[in-house]
Amino acid sequence: MKLQRDDAGGDAVTKRATPHYKVIKRSISDAVKKGDLKPGDRIPSEAELVARFNVSRMTANRALRELQAAGVIVRHAGKGSFIAEPAPIGQLIEIRNIADEVRERGHAWRARVVRNDEERADAETAALLQVSLGTRLFHSVIVHHEDDLPIQLEERFVLASIAPEYGQRDFTRATPNEYLTRIAPIERVEHRVSATMPDEQTRTLLTLATDEPVLRMTRRTWSRGRLVSHAWLTHPGSRFELSAAFAIDDRC
Amino acid sequence: MKLQRDDAGGDAVTKRATPHYKVIKRSISDAVKKGDLKPGDRIPSEAELVARFNVSRMTANRALRELQAAGVIVRHAGKGSFIAEPAPIGQLIEIRNIADEVRERGHAWRARVVRNDEERADAETAALLQVSLGTRLFHSVIVHHEDDLPIQLEERFVLASIAPEYGQRDFTRATPNEYLTRIAPIERVEHRVSATMPDEQTRTLLTLATDEPVLRMTRRTWSRGRLVSHAWLTHPGSRFELSAAFAIDDRC
DNA sequence: GCCTGAAGATTGTATAGTCAACTGCGGTTG
């Protein structure tokens, strides 16, 4: 007695039945969105879903397991499944690759390499990269343009041992970020964003007005257990915005 | 011929076997981290995993399906499974509730409510909330302190119809954000972050030095299909940083 | 040479059942 994929409705609609596990997922996350189910509420057990939707337990299990992975519900063996507290930890903002972002807006991305030298870590840079004095580093300064308008100043320090060819790369074609993510699998990234007033050199390179503040992002990346790169990404406050949208639907 | 949960090793270790599907997931994501598998590489099919790990196809399927959900691999019926491109869209930054954040740092959170009035939408606010002129709104201005030091100015407009008690709430105890997320299920949130110079009132309320820039976050939230709140969250550039760390391990 | 169609590989979905581990409850026992 096999279900033939059109069991639920039974009437018209021969086009394409939605999978059973998705039907169950939707029925629950819709109830959450409508407010019928609130955080802490108990939801039907797998056995009850088996009876109500006429599916096997594996199918009900898959629906609930995916809802748990999405953070919609929490489950506990022996007790049951319950609606989760709503995203207790705040929202997320997306940080993109500057070149992709510019191109996606339909503009041309251009980069001017101000410097790209190999040097030995002094007191300051050794602290930044958590290495000992004299460690070989690359130090690059690049200005990124959107249609000839400078929108990002990138100053970056990279461990020479992890990226020996960094000094020879042509960063007018692909960003250091693109190069580094390709040669070294990134294990961890840390971002910090703050608003400051630029120093004289930054003001010149980004052609800023005298009173214009900048949005400065500090990005550190780890690979194979080591901190491999430290970058300051500086944007004119007037010509750049970090932005992101987050929709609950993504979780269902 | 049932496997008794200690099949793999067979020798010591009676403590607690890791589930088979997790063993498979780790073996693949470890190979990605070590660099043995690179983006675009083909990984064993479900049938091959069945043979290699001596599990049923459903178990191999679960491992691969979860790796796909995590964005580690991409799968295509008829072709096979392949290592995904490395997070093609950038990293994510976390945006937290200001009160939680302050408390987590071990400091006291305090709020001063500068105003919290009901008003009718004028041209400017009607545009912000995408409503018609004269719609009833609440308009609140709150200064958040970390141990008596002002760290956030929150100016917020809220649809009165969705939160009729907003004007009576005591926001020195719980933030508007906490209140709103409790009474209305949030469907969508949009954030924009930029660096600007503050106006005179902002400078006064946050006790800023004359040349100090601010980090301004614009947050809009939707509930039940409507834009219900528009907020400007303004931080002194010198006393606040958005930050976030992202580890690949989270996906496995 | 080129189109067609069959076969095989691969993933997607689903069923039916098993054993294990955890939780809460009620009844039994000391």
Place this chain on the structure above:
DNA sequence: CAACCGCAGTTGACTATACAATCTTCAGGC
């Protein structure tokens, strides 16, 4: 009364099998 035991409900992990949809490959026919 309190401690213990066992049972029912629940989730977690797994097996074995089945059929459908999609894609590749290759042989056969024109």
